[in-house]
Amino acid sequence: MTVEVSKAPESDGPGGSAGSGAEPPAARMPPVDRGESALDAYSQVVSRVAAEVTPHVASLELRGVSGGEVVREGAGSGVVFTDDGFMLTNAHVVARSGRGVAAFTDGSETPFDLIGADPLSDLAVVRARAGTPPAVRLGNADTLVVGQLVVAIGNPLGLAGSVTAGVVSALGRSLPTRSGRAGRVIEDVIQTDAALNPGNSGGALADSAGRVVGINTAVAGIGLGLAVPVNATTRRIVAALLAEGRVRRAYLGVVSVPAPLPSAVAARAGQRRGLRLVDVIAGSPAALAGLRRGDVVLSVGRAPVGDAQGIQRLLFAEAIGVPLPVTVLRNGAMVDVIAVPTELTA
Secondary structure, eight states, X not given: OEEOOOOOOOOSSTXXXXXXXXOOGXXXXXXXXXXXXXXXXXXXXXXXXXXXXXXXXXXXXXXXXXXXXXXXXXXXXEEEOSTTSEEEEOTTTSSSOSXXXXXXXXXXXXXXXXXXXXXXXXXXXXXXXXXXXXXXXXXXXXXXOTTOEEEEEEOGGGOTTEEEEEEEEXXXXXXXXXXXXXXXXXXXXXXXXXXXXXTOTTOEEEETTSOEEEEEEEEEETTEEEEEEOSHHHHHHHHHHHHHSSOOBEEOOEEEEEXXXXXXXXXXXXXXXXXXXXXXXTTSHHHHHTOOTTOEEEEETTEEOSSHHHHHXXXXXXXXXXXXXXXXXXXXXXXXXXXXXXXXXX
C-alpha cells in the first residue's frame, strides 16, 4: 500500500511566498510502501533458513537390480543428522529398496545403505558410505505454536534443493500407519500449508531459527502437508534404529482420545485432561488388566497422561513384560489396575 503525503498550502506568510514552490520537509519525502519492509523481513528469514538447512538435505534415489540391470525404484529426501553420515528419512521412502545414491546441492554424491526402518512411525535411518555435509541442527516440535513460520526443504519431483515456506496450520494431528497387521497412530503430527509434493518425503521442516522440527511425510491435500515431529519420542525411535535396526514396542491394546476432566477430579489429580478409552481390544493386556471402554486414563507408570503420546512414549522395549500401573477414572471414582504389556508383533 502506498501512502501519499499532501502538500501544505502555499502562502505569502513568513518563510515562503506564493508560487515559490517551497515545500515543508514532509512533503519532500518519497512515498512509503509499508508492506515492503515486512516482505523483506519475511524473505530474509526464509532465505537464511534455506541457506543454513539446504546443504544438509539430500536427494535420495533408491536403486535395485532387475534382470541384471540397475533400476530406479523410488526417490525422496533425507536429512543429515550426525557428522558421520547418518540421515533421517521416511520409512515409506526406503520401503522398496535399502540402498541407493544420495546427492547434495554442492554436487557431491555418495551411495547409502539402510540401517533401520520403523513403518509405524514412518521413520528410517540410512548411512552414507562416503563423506556428507555436517549434521543439521535438530529442534523440538513440542515448542511449536499454530501460526509459526516453517520452511520445507526437499526434492519434490526430482528438483533438488526446493524450498517452500508457510506456517504451522495445526498441531496434534494424527496420521494412521500400518505395518502388516499392526496398526498405530502417529500422534502430534505437524500440519503445514508449506507446499509439499512427491519427493518431499523425508525432507526437512525447519523453524525460523534453522532447526529441523519435523520430517515431511505426506501430502494430505492441496495446501495441506504433514510432518512427523522431531521430539523426545522421535529421538528414542532413532536411537533404537541406530542400535538394533528396528523398534521393539510394547502393546497394551487400547484406543483413546483426549478428554477434559471434571473440575473436582482435575483439582485432585493435578491435571485438566485424561485419555478416554473408546476401545479396548479383546484379549489384550489392557483387557486382561480390567480396563474398560469409557474409562478415562489419568496416569500410566505413575506419570500423568493427557494425550496418546503420553502412553506411546512409554511403550518401548523396556516396558515389555513389566507390570505397568494404570490409574483410571470410572464412574466418578479413581481405580488402579496393573497391566503387563506384551511385545507388539506384525
